[in-house]
Amino acid sequence: MVFICGIHIFDKSLKDAVNLVVEECLNSNLKTPKLISARDAHGIVISKKDKNFHKILSSFDINLPDGVPIVWIGRLKGSKEMGRCSGVDFFQEIMITTKDKNIKHFLCGGKEGVPEKLKMVCEKKFGNKNIVGTYSPPFRDMSEEEIKILSNQINSLGADIVWVGLSTPKQEVFAYRLSKYLKVKFICTVGAAFDFHTGRVKRAPKFMQNIGLEWLYRLIKEPKRLFKRYAVVVPMFIYYAAVDLIKDYFRFYSCNRGW
Template sequence: MITAMKEPDFGQILDSFYWNLPDGMPGVWVGRLKGATNMDRCYGPEFFKRVFQESADKSVKHFLCGGKEGVADELRQAVASKFANHNVVGTYCPPFRALSDDEFKALGNQINQSGADIVWIGLSTPKQERFAQQLKKYTSVHFIVTVGAAFDFHTDKVQQAPAWMQQLSLEWFFRLLMEPKRLYKRYLEIVPLFIYYNLKDFISDNHPKVVQNS
């Protein structure tokens, strides 16, 4: 959300998506304050888990795209053992650099030939959303879903925050404690800006409206 405020082109990418689901509780709280009283969290790793569980005995085929080298293959094994889902038809771990159009086209062809129905992308934000935006030009799948750290969580490479911390919107703090060197700069910027932008937006929405009839 903060990146979308700072980078309008990224905001346009989010606006072009079919769904934008609230992965964290802070977004849910803001949505409820703005009138979406039935809004609830759709936690990426849990959403990933539920879809794989529910589709285990169905003909839905999955393609895993993301993570460091080898992580997607480990995840294929994890979903087979944890969720009894053996319908992963392909994996791909993108390099840290940006892919060229030819590389996206080759990946799209690989996905199309695999017969996948859903492509799961597990990269950091905003990289994964930009990646999905490019990839959709070259694929004919039904859904491309970005799920962030779900790949690392379900391969047990990263520990998830306890449920009570997630409910209190303290997952960011737990992750900061686990990876302080990597995350402290991000959260030092994001947390204050999230509060600032939403207070500013809330005040603007509740400002008296002037109607002129002339």
Template sequence: MNKNDTVNILGIPLYRYSISTFIKNIDNKSKENKCISATGAHGLVTSVRDNRFREILLSFNTNLPDGMPGVWVGRLKGAKEMKRCYGPDFFEETMRASANSNLTHYLCGGNEGVADSLKEVCENKFGANIVGTFCPPFLQVKDYDYEEIAEQINQSNADIVWIGLSSPKQEAFASNLSKFTSVSYICCVGAAFDFHIGNVKQAPNWIQKIGMEWFFRLLMEPKRLWKRYIEIVPLFIYYNFAELIKGNFFKD
């Protein structure tokens, strides 16, 4: 990704335009294993606290601004045209845009049966060409047999692999998988799988636009998410404010 197409937020370059603008540049002409992550406040804060995760995000071709807080900070830093590139929307728009092309997709993630259910949605609702699915067993990131998973993907002749796991696991998974696959893109989209098959309810658009989706999701899944958000929201504000005080806020 060209540096001019990004804005630095907590040390991570985030894409400064819209989903539609980004999708226009997607093609399957080369097998480069370009890793893409839809990265919100959770990922940005984790990158400050975890150097290994930070290195992974910095190695990715593109980090899309998944949440409104990142977009607001980006606009404050001068990226006035920056728009939210929400993971589920990026997934859907790419699927729809590829309906009349030769782009092929592989779905990797979710609990048992989720990827297969999503395959039906993508084919029947979006008109996309899904050439394979895989539900990773619940293991530590280091314990997966990436060569075996990559062999299945390579045999499917997929152009884009979609990873639907939680962050930061999905980014580490994608990074490891990219060492063995021959695809064009590996895209991390978090809960997009569950959203699109109806397993998890999405926040209404107006709640998303005011940056309160985290609170809506907390109400939907309090046991799983309370600890994450009680830390992430204050830390995101604190880290950006600290950059402002130190005079680093507007530095690339």
């Protein structure tokens, strides 16, 4: 793991992350679920402003580097094997890898009908028929009793992995609340993966993904919804990342000088 702007980030490849989850699902006897988030710049910026969200995100077992800029910073900090693990790709690779394995999935997120459509995508596109249930959470905050009822439903279905596809920070808070009652192996928050895989949102061309400009493509596609967010997130993330790297440099310099 590597610390970036105060959050521990997974510092290996997408393949490593997939293998870790699959191996633990098949071989471990986890009694409480492990929490995984696909962490982008937006979430990092929120965590710097919101102490409660920072606490929740810090409690997650794995924060995957969802964005290329996060990977760049991780490599500058010495994590040379670090690769991008976007929520979209992580979900897809897990579905493909587990299609012939005894690992059951529950899809939780999106508007009405989206998780059901995603279930069909998993069956037809990824060949995975191990989706045991779906649920679309209400837009409002769910009561503790509703969280318990949903958790009992998921537990009764014998799910191993619960996938949460909402916006940040709602999805991380939701996953954290569920984790108190679920008996699954993993709860994974994957943001817009539900919308991308069901075709509701088109993904940026590969070259834009590779150079860290996927956010720009999404902004061009949805300017009204995303302009205000990115107008804040992009400059703030650059600022926080620069401060973080400078602090690391001075810590390293001080240690080597014996200060």
